[in-house]
Amino acid sequence: MTVAGDNCLAIRQLSLRVDGQMLFRTLDLAVAPGTVVVVTGPSGAGKSSLLAFLCGTLPPEFDAQGAVWLDGDDISRLPPEKRGLGILFQEPLLFPHLSVRGNLLFGLREGDSRKTRRLIVDRELDAMGLAGFGDRDPVTLSGGQKARVALLRVLLARPRALLLDEPFLGLDDANRAKVRQLVFDEIRRRQLPTLLVTHDRDDVACADGPVVALTRP
Amino acid sequence: MRRPGILILLLVSGVPTVAGLVAALWFGLDAAAFLRVLNTPGVGLSIASSVWTGVSATLLSLMLAHVVLAVANTGNWRRRLTALSLPFLAMPHLATGIGVALVLAPSGLLLRLLSPWATGFTEPPDWFSVHDPYGLSLIAGLMLKETAFLVLVLSAAQSQAPTGRLLLQARSLGYGRLKSWLVAVAPLLQQQIGLPLAAVLVFGITNVEMAIPLGPGLPPTFSVLLWSWFVDADPQVHAQAWAGSLLLLLVTALTVLAASRLASGVGSLWRRWAESGSRLRRERSLRGAACTIMGGMWILGILALVAILLRAAAGPWRFPQVLPSSTGADSFAAWSAALPGGSNVAGTTVVLALATAVAGALLVLPAAEALRGDANGRRKLGTCLFLPLLLPQITFLFGVQVLLVSAGIDGTFAAVLWSHLIFALPYVWGVIGPARAAIDPRYAAVGRTLGAGPVRVWMTVTAPLTLRSMLLAMALAFSVSVALYLPTLFAGAGRVATAATEAAASAGSGTLRLAAMHSVWLAVFPLLAFAAAYAASAAVFRHRRGVPR
Numbered sequence: 205m206t207v208a209g210d211n212c213l214a215i216r217q218l219s220l221r222v223d224g225q226m227l228f229r230t231l232d233l234a235v236a237p238g239t240v241v242v243v244t245g246p247s248g249a250g251k252s253s254l255l256a257f258l259c260g261t262l263p264p265e266f267d268a269q270g271a272v273w274l275d276g277d278d279i280s281r282l283p284p285e286k287r288g289l290g291i292l293f294q295e296p297l298l299f300p301h302l303s304v305r306g307n308l309l310f311g312l313r314e315g316d317s318r319k320t321r322r323l324i325v326d327r328e329l330d331a332m333g334l335a336g337f338g339d340r341d342p343v344t345l346s347g348g349q350k351a352r353v354a355l356l357r358v359l360l361a362r363p364r365a366l367l368l369d370e371p372f373l374g375l376d377d378a379n380r381a382k383v384r385q386l387v388f389d390e391i392r393r394r395q396l397p398t399l400l401v402t403h404d405r406d407d408v409a410c411a412d413g414p415v416v417a418l419t420r421p
Numbered sequence: 422m423r424r425p426g427i428l429i430l431l432l433v434s435g436v437p438t439v440a441g442l443v444a445a446l447w448f449g450l451d452a453a454a455f456l457r458v459l460n461t462p463g464v465g466l467s468i469a470s471s472v473w474t475g476v477s478a479t480l481l482s483l484m485l486a487h488v489v490l491a492v493a494n495t496g497n498w499r500r501r502l503t504a505l506s507l508p509f510l511a512m513p514h515l516a517t518g519i520g521v522a523l524v525l526a527p528s529g530l531l532l533r534l535l536s537p538w539a540t541g542f543t544e545p546p547d548w549f550s551v552h553d554p555y556g557l558s559l560i561a562g563l564m565l566k567e568t569a570f571l572v573l574v575l576s577a578a579q580s581q582a583p584t585g586r587l588l589l590q591a592r593s594l595g596y597g598r599l600k601s602w603l604v605a606v607a608p609l610l611q612q613q614i615g616l617p618l619a620a621v622l623v624f625g626i627t628n629v630e631m632a633i634p635l636g637p638g639l640p641p642t643f644s645v646l647l648w649s650w651f652v653d654a655d656p657q658v659h660a661q662a663w664a665g666s667l668l669l670l671l672v673t674a675l676t677v678l679a680a681s682r683l684a685s686g687v688g689s690l691w692r693r694w695a696e697s698g699s700r701l702r703r704e705r706s707l708r709g710a711a712c713t714i715m716g717g718m719w720i721l722g723i724l725a726l727v728a729i730l731l732r733a734a735a736g737p738w739r740f741p742q743v744l745p746s747s748t749g750a751d752s753f754a755a756w757s758a759a760l761p762g763g764s765n766v767a768g769t770t771v772v773l774a775l776a777t778a779v780a781g782a783l784l785v786l787p788a789a790e791a792l793r794g795d796a797n798g799r800r801k802l803g804t805c806l807f808l809p810l811l812l813p814q815i816t817f818l819f820g821v822q823v824l825l826v827s828a829g830i831d832g833t834f835a836a837v838l839w840s841h842l843i844f845a846l847p848y849v850w851g852v853i854g855p856a857r858a859a860i861d862p863r864y865a866a867v868g869r870t871l872g873a874g875p876v877r878v879w880m881t882v883t884a885p886l887t888l889r890s891m892l893l894a895m896a897l898a899f900s901v902s903v904a905l906y907l908p909t910l911f912a913g914a915g916r917v918a919t920a921a922t923e924a925a926a927s928a929g930s931g932t933l934r935l936a937a938m939h940s941v942w943l944a945v946f947p948l949l950a951f952a953a954a955y956a957a958s959a960a961v962f963r964h965r966r967g968v969p970r
Contacts, residue, residue, distance in 0.1 A: 256866075259866060259869070259870055260869070261862075261865075261866045261869065263794065283869070283874070283875070284866065284869035284870055285869045285870070285871075285872045285873055285874050287870070289870055290870055290871070291866070291867065291870050293863055293867070295861075295863075297861065297863055297864055297867050298967075299864060299868075299882055299885075299886075300886070300962075300965055300966075300967030300968045300969075301885040301886060301962050301965050301967075301968045302965075303964075303965075310868070310871060310873070310881065311871045311872075313872065341964050341965050341966055341967065342965075342967055343965070343966045343967035344966070357871065358870075358871070361870070361871040361872050363870075
């Protein structure tokens with residue numbers, strides 16, 4: 205899997221070490237636009253560290269070798285905010301001090317006037333089936349609603365690729381399928397290369413893409 | 422970014438402490454002065470009463486705090502307990518001491534309340550109910566403050582250990598509330614509170630703030646004796662104060678050492694008690710006794726506050742009358758007249774306290790940022806910042822003063838501010854450090870991946886989430902600064918007058934009315950600071966229940 209054309213998220217010759225110990229075998233993979241590559245592995249195999257490396261938030265005690273490429277550029281040395289990678293964690297992590305709208309405005313790229321930005325956000329909320337939720341306190345939302353706001357917040361930042369860290373795990377059965385479908389639909393519609401870290405078999409089935417297992421060296 | 426913040430913090434706290442201690446050793450080692458100290462009549466008794474009052478107040482406060490927490494361990498009561506002890510935490514030692522003196526004195530509020538209907542007194546009796554030779558009123562005053570402090574320290578430690586489950590386990594094995602706590606939880610907590618407990622003991626032995634208004638008179642406690650030597654103009658007596666402050670350091674160190682040896686002995690007795698399997702029979706009456714003492718202390722504390730206000734506002738106040746005969750406009754005019762530069766003193770106190778709060782938070786924030794992911798580093802830094810609280814203030818502040826004089830900056834606002842920071846930083850760090858670390862690092866990661874740079878993420882995500890802790894930390898720093906007497910006296914070279922220095926000076930010369938007037942500021946300013954911090958913290962993010970408290 206070394207096909208790394210344009211519009212791809214590609215990991216090249218990546219190895220992560222802590223105290224000289226390699227976390228997993230050297231990793232090479234490429235994710236094409238609109239596909240979801242699933243990464244699995246036992247706990248402690250370095251799945252979260254892999255995502256942190258991709259985002260650029262790996263703690264300094266890690267020794268990382270290799271590179272991550274996006275759309276034909278090596279983004280390994282860029283700060284997190286310049287990489288164009290969006291991430292969804294297991295918890296929605298809506299900023300508790302901002303309203304739902306505030307969270308979305310934080311995500312939305314700058315540019316337009318204040319008023320236009322608010323209009324954009326409210327329109328998107330509407331499209332997500334959350335009309336009138338703009339002024340709500342994030343803690344008052346249900347799990348499914350929070351997940352939707354988190355997804356919307358990531359998408360408003362216009363990422364060029366998406367990272368998913370078991371994002372459906374915290375949801376109840378009814379919501380899980382719905383939110384998963386929503387996320388995957390958006391990925392395909394926007395043709396985002398996506399890396400999904402998960403244990404869940406249904407996730408793997410729905411992702412309908414290549415599966416990579418992290419293995420100990 | 423990582424190192425400088427921590428380094429600056431350590432330098433601000435450590436340099437004056439270490440330098441002061443070295444200077445104290447350098448100038449204090451004077452054999453002739455030592456001999457004069459040892460030949461002072463009553464010096465042995467004076468040292469003994471320092472140790473006796475400090476040790477008994479610490480022990481009693483610790484026992485009381487544990488029993489009260491054991492009894493009030495359901496969620497609601499714990500919160501109420503913290504709220505109830507807050508006024509006593511906020512009120513400085515000096516004001517509490519002056520207030521307790523105004524309650525317990527023969528002509529004090531307590532006997533006025535009981536006379537003449539219960540006691541038959543129409544004149545104040547000839548009692549030593551304060552300044553008593555056994556230091557009992559001093560012990561009571563110290564207990565009032567330290568029990569409240571230890572209750573707070575213990576409940577903070579409680580949230581670090583699985584105390585709820587341990588308690589439930591012990592109670593399901595048939596132990597009562599008290600023994601469950603004492604055997605299953607208390608030993609765990611004791612391991613965590615070693616430093617604050619040592620600070621309480623050191624303060625108990627070496628303080629002047631409470632010993633001046635309440636402590637024994639002939640001879641006074643050793644630190645008060647040193648203090649009176651220090652303000653003496655004779656250089657020979659001054660040298661005596663230097664040598665004596667080293668003796669105080671030695672006595673304190675030995676006492677703390679003995680206490681820690683004793684504690685390990687008590688620990689093994691404790692284990693045997695736990696292994697004995699005995700279920701306490703008379704637990705109910707023990708708990709009742711503790712609650713009664715606690716209630717009595719609470720009433721004493723409230724009376725102390727009332728007594729300060731009454732005494733400050735009163736004109737002539739004949740003995741058995743509970744309320745002064747004249748209050749109101751004329752006495753308020755008398756008050757302003759009686760306070761030379763009164764508004765200046767209040768102003769200096771507030772400005773100094775505000776500066777301490779702001780500078781403290783600014784100094785701590787970079788270090789909190791640098792150590793957010795390093796629990797071990799946070800603990801080490803906390804210990805380092807706490808060390809000055811384990812020294813007798815009088816000893817290293819003597820040294821600090823000499824250094825300030827030789828640098829030519831004694832008596833300046835900056836010097837006093839610096840000395841206040843030494844004592845405020847451990848508390849500011851204790852609140853902000855853990856609060857910053859408790860913020861899920863993924864919030865910042867989310868912010869960064871959404872396109873915000875590190876500065877913007879700090880301003881828009883991290884800072885708001887830490888804001889409530891910052892407010893609380895600043896209120897703490899503010900109240901610490903208001904309360905500080907010796908640092909203000911020494912670093913200010915007697916030229917910086919705050920409510921604390923004026924109150925202590927008046928209490929020392931026995932003019933209790935003036936002392937009460939200054940104590941009003943001492944009592945009111947910290948309470949206002951906490952009230953403002955709580956109000957602000959409730960008002961910001963009022964509609965955001967998810968923001969950490």
